[in-house]
Amino acid sequence: xxxxxxxxxxxxxxxxxxxxxxxxxxxxxxxxxxxxxxxxxxxxxxxxxxxxxxxxxxxxxxxxxxxxxxxxxxxxxxxxxxxxxxxxxxxxxxxxxxxxxxxxxxxxxxxxxxxxxxxxxxxxxxxxxxxxxxxxxxxxxxxxxxxxxxxxxxxxxxxxxxxxxxxxxxxxxxxxxxxxxxxxxxxxxxxxxxxxxxxxxxxxxxxxxxxxxxxxxxxxxxxxxxxxxxxxxxxxxxxxxxxxxxx
Amino acid sequence: xxxxxxxxxxxxxxxxxxxxxxxxxxxxxxxxxxxxxxxxxxxxxxxxxxxxxxxxxxxxxxxxxxxxxxxxxxxxxxxxxxxxxxxxxxxxxxxxxxxxxxxxxxxxxxxxxxxxxxxxxxxxxxxxxxxxxxxxxxxxxxxxxxxxxxxxxxxxxxxxxxxxxxxxxxxxxxxxxxxxxxxxxxxxxxxxxxxxxxxxxxxxxxxxxxxxxxxxxxxxxxxxxxxxxxx
Numbered sequence: 001x002x003x004x005x006x007x008x009x010x011x012x013x014x015x016x017x018x019x020x021x022x023x024x025x026x027x028x029x030x031x032x033x034x035x036x037x038x039x040x041x042x043x044x045x046x047x048x049x050x051x052x053x054x055x056x057x058x059x060x061x062x063x064x065x066x067x068x069x070x071x072x073x074x075x076x077x078x079x080x081x082x083x084x085x086x087x088x089x090x091x092x093x094x095x096x097x098x099x100x101x102x103x104x105x106x107x108x109x110x111x112x113x114x115x116x117x118x119x120x121x122x123x124x125x126x127x128x129x130x131x132x133x134x135x136x137x138x139x140x141x142x143x144x145x146x147x148x149x150x151x152x153x154x155x156x157x158x159x160x161x162x163x164x165x166x167x168x169x170x171x172x173x174x175x176x177x178x179x180x181x182x183x184x185x186x187x188x189x190x191x192x193x194x195x196x197x198x199x200x201x202x203x204x205x206x207x208x209x210x211x212x213x214x215x216x217x218x219x220x221x222x223x224x225x226x227x228x229x230x231x232x233x234x235x236x237x238x239x240x241x242x243x244x245x246x247x
Numbered sequence: 248x249x250x251x252x253x254x255x256x257x258x259x260x261x262x263x264x265x266x267x268x269x270x271x272x273x274x275x276x277x278x279x280x281x282x283x284x285x286x287x288x289x290x291x292x293x294x295x296x297x298x299x300x301x302x303x304x305x306x307x308x309x310x311x312x313x314x315x316x317x318x319x320x321x322x323x324x325x326x327x328x329x330x331x332x333x334x335x336x337x338x339x340x341x342x343x344x345x346x347x348x349x350x351x352x353x354x355x356x357x358x359x360x361x362x363x364x365x366x367x368x369x370x371x372x373x374x375x376x377x378x379x380x381x382x383x384x385x386x387x388x389x390x391x392x393x394x395x396x397x398x399x400x401x402x403x404x405x406x407x408x409x410x411x412x413x414x415x416x417x418x419x420x421x422x423x424x425x426x427x428x429x430x431x432x433x434x435x436x437x438x439x440x441x442x443x444x445x446x447x448x449x450x451x452x453x454x455x456x457x458x459x460x461x462x463x464x465x466x467x468x469x470x471x472x473x474x475x476x477x478x
Contacts, residue, residue, distance in 0.1 A: 053383055055379055055382065055383060078382075078385050078386070078387055079385070081382065081383055081384065081385040082384070082385035084383070085383075086380075086383035086384075088376060088379070088380060090374075090376050091376075092374070092376035092377060092379060092380035093380070094377060094380070094381070094394075094395050095377070095399055096395065096398040096399050105384075105394065106384040106385060106386065109386070109390065109394070110384070110385045110386065151380075154384070155383075155384070158384060158385065
């Protein structure tokens with residue numbers, strides 16, 4: 001295992017009942033990489049991402065995070081999840097808490113951070129995404145784009161080593177996609193390691209360093225973004241790109 | 248009009264009967280709601296838990312209790328249990344305490360099954376994404392329940408629980424069959440002395456309605472308070 005490999009996925013399989021969703025997936029994520037995962041719907045992209053922090057428990061195979069096999073029953077997954085930020089398609093902000101509480105809850109309760117310091121840091125992060133004035137609002141009072149930016153800040157507040165994005169712009173109105181992508185671009189520019197399941201081909205092409213193309217539960221192509229878009233090898237990928245790029 | 252006058256005279260004359268009945272009905276309902284909620288919470292935890300045998304047990308209990316009549320449950324506890332040597336004790340100073348205890352137990356056992364389903368569905372109605380977000384941040388499952396799921400579930404649970412309280416007040420009329428002097432029992436006493444059955448029943452109905460209406464208004468008030476707090 002190379003030194004700078006943050007996540008290593010080995011022979012990962014996942015079945016839901018008779019449905020075999022992931023078939024022998026092998027890959028690794030290096031520090032500082034921005035990996036876009038693309039593919040037709042139902043190809044297993046989201047399931048693959050959710051296996052990386054064990055929201056989905058693999059049927060067989062291993063996921064190593066910072067050298068530790070998190071699929072091992074003896075591993076305390078809660079400890080590792082603190083270092084793996086996750087952003088969901090449906091935002092999933094805690095509806096019963098204000099924006100500020102959403103962000104500070106985990107640092108205060110889990111990291112035992114001083115509440116005052118946690119609030120200060122939360123406000124700083126909110127300011128960076130342009131939402132400092134929404135600190136006392138409830139999620140129900142925010143637009144989709146605002147919710148997703150808060151969700152990103154909530155994950156960042158735990159100072160994760162990697163951020164997982166599960167179709168972060170798919171539930172947004174078109175005019176709000178840009179503001180969320182901008183936050184993600186900034187994050188990438190700062191060197192955050194990111195794994196992004198996305199349908200935003202422009203993001204995959206311009207921001208990611210590597211693109212993983214999945215179809216039928218398998219990784220069909222896994223190459224640097226520029227190469228993959230300029231010269232796709234796999235037939236399924238060619239077909240997929242011709243469909244999504246000609247829209 | 249004439250009927251209304253009959254009701255008023257009946258009520259003024261036998262006022263003590265009705266008020267004694269109301270007192271007993273309220274005592275019965277209060278204890279039932281309290282014990283039923285405790286039992287229901289316990290059953291809901293069992294049913295939502297990971298341990299299969301307790302989950303199975305809770306399921307059987309809930310299905311069986313909800314699928315059999317309350318009247319049979321009440322009679323079974325009061326007449327049936329003594330036959331196998333289990334009796335409810337007669338406490339000093341409280342007349343008919345054995346009947347009361349049997350009644351409260353039967354009603355609580357019954358209500359607990361319904362409350363369990365109310366709590367379970369209230370918890371399960373909270374979006375799964377809320378739990379996933381909390382777990383992905385590193386919260387343990389207990390913390391997730393306490394900080395994220397339960398505060399949201401309460402809002403689903405409270406209205407249905409209010410309905411259950413109202414149901415308990417009404418259904419408590421059944422315990423008159425084992426001789427608890429509740430409102431229904433007292434109404435029957437009034438009928439047997441006056442033979443004015445319709446007027447007496449109408450008075451009882453109005454009293455039951457006042458009790459249930461006040462309860463449901465109180466619950467609605469509590470709901471509004473809660474909504475103000477978190478929304």
